[in-house]
Amino acid sequence: MSSREEGMNKHKKNKNKINNDVVVDVDVGEGDVIEGVEFYSNGDFYEGEFHGGRCSGSGVYHYFESGRYEGEWVDGKYDGYGIESWARGSKYKGCYKQGLRHGFGVYKFYTGDSYAGEWCNGQSHGVGVQACSDGSCYVGEFKFGVKHGLGCYHFRNGDRYAGEYFGDKIHGFGVYHFANGHYYEGSWHEGRRQGYGMYMFRNGDGRCGEWDAGNLKLSLPPQNDAIIRTVQAARKTAENAINLPRKDDHVNKAVIAANRAATAARVAAVKAVQNQMGGKFCDIDV
Structure with a gap:
């Protein structure tokens, strides 16, 4: 998801390199907080x-022609809660740490896709919900920006999967239900049936055995020990994926805090402009 972020890479260097070129015309203590404008x-x-x-x-940073950030700052970087929005319509509300999304937050893309959940160092990492404009949805664990761990995916065609992911692909043990009533319980490798598993048709017929690249390589009876163990592991993994605790409350609290921080930032921005108009500050181009 991070590949579609607008303006971040283009402006990150400038955003994190804010220096002390604001000239103050009044006596200000070393530890005082002042409002000003910097270009x-x-x-x-x-x-x-x-x-x-x-x-x-608190403050508002305006990117030339591409968007803005409204929220909390620490030592020249986004830090705390805030809202970042881009000209094309994408928006993030949530928590930051040292200039990167970190903690809980919601990112809504201009395409209609969204991610709500945990973040670490600017990437989706932890438990979250990824919803796509086509109606598909993933609820589960992420690692460094991709689906990884336990999760449930609801596909746009009505299929659904519950189980393990690795590197953004179905991988490990899991259960896949097809919209037509068929289902597969067993082992997966990079999105394909691989290893032992059982495929059941909606009429009650089934195919059990060892699979390779999605095809049945060796037919085995359902009573086979390897089949029984694998099916049990797939069912248990699917159950754990379905029952994975969600972080909705944490995300909602982060959004509320981000809205408050953005409001405070806009108030500080107004005071900064008023100070500028009142002659308290001289702006120095950087």
């Missing part, structure tokens, strides 16, 4: 609070 040579500008000459507290 940058690439067309970006910041309105909000400064501490020690760097963006700290």
Whole structure:
């Protein structure tokens, strides 16, 4: 999902390199927080609070022609809660740490796709919900931006899978239910039936045995020990995936906190502009 983020790579260097080029015309203590405006040579500008000459507290950062961030800052970086939005319509609400999405939050893409859940160092990582504009949906674990661990996927055609993922692919033990009533319980490898498993048709007939690249290689009776063990493992794994605790409450609280932080940032931005108009600050282009 991170591949579709707009403006982040283009502006990250400027965003994290905010320096102390705000000139103050009044006496300010070293530990005081002040409101000011700072402009940058690439067309970006910041309105909000400064501490020690760097963006700290609440403020709004405007990217030239591509979007803005409204929220909390620490030492020149997004840190805390905030809202980041892009010109094409994508938006993130949630928590940040040292300039990256970290904690809980919701990212809604302009395409209609979305991710709500845990983040780590700018990537979906932990438990989350990935919903796509085509109606498909994944609820489960992520690792470094891809589906990894236990999860449930509901496909747009009505199929559904519950089980293990590895590197964004169905991999391990799991149960796959087809929209036509058929289902498979068993082992998977990179999205294909691989190893032992049982395929059941809606009329009650079945095919059991060892599978290779999605095809039945060796037919075995349902009473075979390897089949029984594999089917039991697949069912248990699917049950664990279905019962995986969701993080909806944490996400909702993060969104509420982000909305509040964005409001505070807009208030600080207004004060910064008022100070500028009142002659308290001189802006220096960076």
